[in-house]
Amino acid sequence: MRIAVLFEDRCKPNSPAFEYLKKYAGSCGGECIQVDENDKCKILEDACPPCLMRAKNCPGDAVKVINLPEELDTDMIHRYSLNGFGLFRLPTPTKDSIIGILGPNGMGKSTAFNILNGTIIPNLGDFEAEESFWKDVIETLPRGELRDFLTELNESEVKVALKPQYVDHIPKAFKGNVGKLLSSVNERGLYEEMIGKFGLSHLLERYLDQLSGGELQRVAICATLLKDADVYFFDEPSSYLDIYERMRIVRIIQELSESARVIVIEHDLAVLDVIADLTHIVYGKKGVFGIFTPARTTRKAINAYIEGYLVEQNVRIRDKPIKFLEHPPRTGWDGLGLVEWPKLSKKLGDFTLDAKGGELLSGQVLGVVGANATGKTTFVKMLAGDLEPDNGKIESDISVSYKSQYIDIQEGVIVEDLLRSVEGFDENVFSTELNRPLNLDPLMEREMQTLS
Numbered sequence: 001m002r003i004a005v006l007f008e009d010r011c012k013p014n015s016p017a018f019e020y021l022k023k024y025a026g027s028c029g030g031e032c033i034q035v036d037e038n039d040k041c042k043i044l045e046d047a048c049p050p051c052l053m054r055a056k057n058c059p060g061d062a063v064k065v066i067n068l069p070e071e072l073d074t075d076m077i078h079r080y081s082l083n084g085f086g087l088f089r090l091p092t093p094t095k096d097s098i099i100g101i102l103g104p105n106g107m108g109k110s111t112a113f114n115i116l117n118g119t120i121i122p123n124l125g126d127f128e129a130e131e132s133f134w135k136d137v138i139e140t141l142p143r144g145e146l147r148d149f150l151t152e153l154n155e156s157e158v159k160v161a162l163k164p165q166y167v168d169h170i171p172k173a174f175k176g177n178v179g180k181l182l183s184s185v186n187e188r189g190l191y192e193e194m195i196g197k198f199g200l201s202h203l204l205e206r207y208l209d210q211l212s213g214g215e216l217q218r219v220a221i222c223a224t225l226l227k228d229a230d231v232y233f234f235d236e237p238s239s240y241l242d243i244y245e246r247m248r249i250v251r252i253i254q255e256l257s258e259s260a261r262v263i264v265i266e267h268d269l270a271v272l273d274v275i276a277d278l279t280h281i282v283y284g285k286k287g288v289f290g291i292f293t294p295a296r297t298t299r300k301a302i303n304a305y306i307e308g309y310l311v312e313q314n315v316r317i318r319d320k321p322i323k324f325l326e327h328p329p330r331t332g333w334d335g336l337g338l339v340e341w342p343k344l345s346k347k348l349g350d351f352t353l354d355a356k357g358g359e360l361l362s363g364q365v366l367g368v369v370g371a372n373a374t375g376k377t378t379f380v381k382m383l384a385g386d387l388e389p390d391n392g393k394i395e396s397d398i399s400v401s402y403k404s405q406y407i408d409i410q411e412g413v414i415v416e417d418l419l420r421s422v423e424g425f426d427e428n429v430f431s432t433e434l435n436r437p438l439n440l441d442p443l444m445e446r447e448m449q450t451l452s
Contacts, residue, residue, distance in 0.1 A: 001068045004043040004055060005288040006083035010062035010445045013039045017062035024054045043083055061442055064288045072291070074140075076125035078111060084127065087111050089292040091280040092146040093231050093261040098253065100276030100298055101265045102305055105452040107282045108290030109265055110165075113233055116263075117160040118153050149231075149261075161229035165236050165265075167216045168406040171208040178211070178219055179204035187228035197252055198222045210349065213240035213405050214372025221249060231261040238271045240405075242371045250275045269302050281305055283317035286442070335361035339383070344392035346378055353378050357392075377405055399424070409448045416444040 011017040018041065025035045032047030033055065043055045043063060055063045063083075072088050079086045087108040091101055093116065101109055114120040121132040124140060134154035141147040152158045164170075174181050178200060182191060195201050198218050203211065211219065217240045224232060234253065238246045246268075253275060256262055266272040272279065279301035284290040293310060295301075304310055308318030340359040345352065353375035360366050368376050381387035383394065384402035419425065419440075435441060443451065 001070055001073045002045050003066050003068065003086055003289055004045045004047075004052075004083055005064045005066075005085065005285075006041055006043055007062050007064075007287065007442075007445075008040075009447060009450065010060045011041050011058075012445075015062075015445070016059040017041075020059050021055075021063075024051070027051075027054075041083075045082075060445065064285060066285060066288060068289070075291075077137075078115065078120065078122040079125045079127045081127050085111070085287060086125065086289045087115075087122075087292075088284075088289065090115060090146060091263060091282075091292055092144075092295060093149050093263055094145055094278065094295075095261060096257070097277040098257045098275055099261075099263045099295060100272050100279035100301070101263065101282060101292075102267075102269075102272060102279050102301055103282035103290075104286065106286035106290075107284050108292075109235075109282060110452075111290075112282075112292065113162065113235070113263075116149075116153075116231070117162060117233065118158075152230075158231060159227075159229045160231045160233065161224050161227040162233045163220055163224040163235060163237060167220045167240070168213070170216060170220060171211075174208060177205055177207050181208065181219065182223055182226060185223050185226045188226055190226060194222050194226055198248075212373045212377065214242065214245060217241055218245065218249075218372075221252075225252070225256060229260065231263070232256060234262070234264045236265055236267065238266060238268050240372070242369075245372055246271055247274075269306075273298055273302060281310065281317070283310075283315070333361050333364055335363045338362055338398055339394065339396040341383065341394045342392045344379070344382055344389045344394075346375075346382060346387065346390050348378065351375070351378075355379050355382075411447070411449045413448045414444075415440070415446050415448060415451070418448065419444075 011021065018035075018039070021033055021041045021043075022035045025033045025041075027033070028048050028051050030048065030051075032044050032051035034042040034044075036042070043051075043065075047055065052065055056065050075088045077087045077090055085108065090112055091099060093099060101112075103109065111120065115122050121134060122137050123129050123132045124137060126132075134150060138147055138150050138154065141150070149158065182195070182200075182204075195204070198221070200218060200222060203215060203219070208216065208219070217237070221234065221237055224234070232253075237249055237253070241249065250271065253262060253264065264272070264275055266275065276298045278295040279298040280295050281293045281301055281304065282290050283293070293313060296304075296312075305317075306322045308321050309316050338360050340357070341355075342357045344355045344357075347353075351373075355375075368379065370376055378387065381402070382389050384400045385394070386402055419430070
């Protein structure tokens, strides 16, 4: 089985990729490579060998041609277009077990969620169909929990609640304080109980845009649990949370699983190991295709993911295993002093931060650890010069680069343009130290709002 995916953002008119495909369109006498009257390029997946080779050599990595095992031919769940992303298989919401999902971004986890909550009716790869029907989908599945679940979904007998991945978007979608938000979704009548479990009583009068990342995450999870649903999806519930709050959330979600189905997407392997009973690994090619493996015990799934090899499928999902770096304890430091700061203080509303003096030496990585909402971000902002202390002054001639907790995305901005607009941008440093390690090449022509 072969799939060909064309990244439209890398193949816009007048781009090198567009001009390349336009040059070879119809060159074989057939329609393997096409450019229509709207300047849209297409690659047929049954194209002749010369045209497939030309497509693979398209500039800017704009075309991906992938050969997949033939047994996947009947496992395609959804395809967005002729040269669009394809999803194979689905995770299975299971009673009496918390189901984990483990895999990189861009593999179709959001598409799978949208199918399982009924937002998308999968087309089984028939992207040209004017309409898709659950009946056709269900008939292709073997008898089992997934088929039973989708049957219930089709008959509107399943209610779904989702905790979104990007909790920093919540203040933009809902204007008001924490108490108002939680009251508006209190379908289970557990408002007071959940406020107590999550430790949110002191935040009820606070507006959402005044919360830290960890506080927003707790509010988002609490709001999800207040909804009356049969299935609960949690997309990266541990992000922004300190270790204490992570373990609190684990216990609360485990209690929930006694009365409802639960699926959790989690990148923190330690949290996943504690919270999930069974885990699906999802692998593939970012933006091209994603494949969900059958669920296995979470410990086996984590070990297989780290190793990069799926024994049961005889598939290598990564060129090499993930290795965790070790270093001996560091007991002293001889670096030159870069910056010193005296005792600092800052008052923001009802919150006051007091920080003792300290210093940062060259070659040193200084960690800041502590519970959520204790002023870590405020402290770093003062060191970076992004926030002026009320007391104390940081005197330093060094320039500081600050990566904020939240990213304010402006629509229509190209990644490459954004990077080059940064003050002090250095082409050599970018090429040698950043581009390859961070694998930025495939993203350079993308618009910021399209990134995961």
